[in-house]
Amino acid sequence: MYTKILVPLDGSNLSEGVLPYVRTLARAMKVPVEFLRVNDATQPIAYPVSMRLGEYFEKVKASFAGITEVKHTLELGHPAGMIVDLAAEQPGTLIAMATHGYSGAQRWLLGSVAEKVLHGAKNDLLVVRTAEGRSSGEAPLKTLLVPLDGSEEAEKALPSATDLAARLLSKVILMRVLTRFYFAPPETVVPVIGVNIPDPKELRAQDKAEASRYLTGKVEQLRAQGMTEVSSVLIEGGAEGAAADIIDLAGKTPDNLVVMSTHGRSGVGRWLIGSVVERVVRHSSGPVLVIRRQR
Numbered sequence: 428m429y430t431k432i433l434v435p436l437d438g439s440n441l442s443e444g445v446l447p448y449v450r451t452l453a454r455a456m457k458v459p460v461e462f463l464r465v466n467d468a469t470q471p472i473a474y475p476v477s478m479r480l481g482e483y484f485e486k487v488k489a490s491f492a493g494i495t496e497v498k499h500t501l502e503l504g505h506p507a508g509m510i511v512d513l514a515a516e517q518p519g520t521l522i523a524m525a526t527h528g529y530s531g532a533q534r535w536l537l538g539s540v541a542e543k544v545l546h547g548a549k550n551d552l553l554v555v556r557t558a559e560g561r562s563s564g565e566a567p568l569k570t571l572l573v574p575l576d577g578s579e580e581a582e583k584a585l586p587s588a589t590d591l592a593a594r595l596l597s598k599v600i601l602m603r604v605l606t607r608f609y610f611a612p613p614e615t616v617v618p619v620i621g622v623n624i625p626d627p628k629e630l631r632a633q634d635k636a637e638a639s640r641y642l643t644g645k646v647e648q649l650r651a652q653g654m655t656e657v658s659s660v661l662i663e664g665g666a667e668g669a670a671a672d673i674i675d676l677a678g679k680t681p682d683n684l685v686v687m688s689t690h691g692r693s694g695v696g697r698w699l700i701g702s703v704v705e706r707v708v709r710h711s712s713g714p715v716l717v718i719r720r721q722r
Contacts, residue, residue: 428456428590429551430519435463435510435540438483444557445525447566448684448714450491452523452553454565455594459496462487463513465506490563507543514550523553526708545708545717551587552717554708566714569682571599574673577641581688584718585645588686589654591716597684598656601645602676603638604669605631605662635661670706677713686716 434449436442453460462484484499491497502509514520526541541554573588575581592599642659649657662672677685689704708715 428587428594429458429521431458431517432460432521432523432553433463433510433514433550434460435465435506435522435524436487437464438480440562441557442525443487443562445523445553445555446487446490446562447564448553448555448568449523450494451565451568451595452521452591453491453494455591457495459498460491460494462497462499463502463510464499465502465504465509467504467506469505507540507547510540510544511547511549514548518550521551521553522548523555525555525557541708542705545705549719551719553714554717555714556708556712567682568595568684568714569597570680570684571595571597572673572677572680572683572685573599573601574669574685574687575601575603575642575645576669577603577638582645584686584688585649587716587718589649589652591684591686592654592656598658599649599654600680601642601649601657601659602673603642603659603661604664604672605634605638606664606669635663668703668706670703670710673703673707674711677711684714684716685711686718688718 432449432453434445449460452458464480464484480501488497488499500513502513510522510524514522522544524541524544545552545554568591571588571592573584575584588599591597638661642661646657646659660676662676664672673685673687677683685707687704687707704715704717708717
């Protein structure tokens, strides 16, 4: 699945919030881990670059006992660009990073950098929104939530999700959000003879039935491939959009990982596009695995 996990760190407890998830994935996939520190060339250095960095990384590496291979790299440059470039050199690399960290000179692992990596990287990206707290141990990932919109592009997330589920012994929940809005004509409009105006309730029922059949078919397909712990949920979304419903379900599902593609359909009622992924990454309190569309 992946050949390596690249983990940008800035030395803060916030940036280390991604480490429990990295331990879980690295052990399950049996892949090496590389920690990356980038000193921003445009910012003044507040302390010597070598100041206990070796000791810091050795301490972090020691917490990864049993992982196949663990190393660290120190680079000088623009953090987001360096992360993207280093990962691009090895297409099989998974980038794993926190969305918040220190701010100020030489403290760069914050939301803006994560968003730049989200926009610029061709590699898959695990993003964890962290707060001051636990960075030790492993994070249980018992349920993988896979948002789908009925398009082949959105389904690009399925192979990664099913592979991870098999390795983590997790269950998979396929979810679809109906976000279409139907408007009836104003009562003052005189009906045109020979023109049938669709009933919004009938249109809604038709879309719901179609979406339900789609999810059922996908569940049966995955079960035919050998998955037993797979189910689906259909959500009738509201005005806040699909991202809000994805975040809401994730918040109600303990120990979950959202796995979603960066591309899907566009147009009315077809929502799985980059902006939705960004909103989920930005506002979800749990981990999100962003799957890139394979060109």
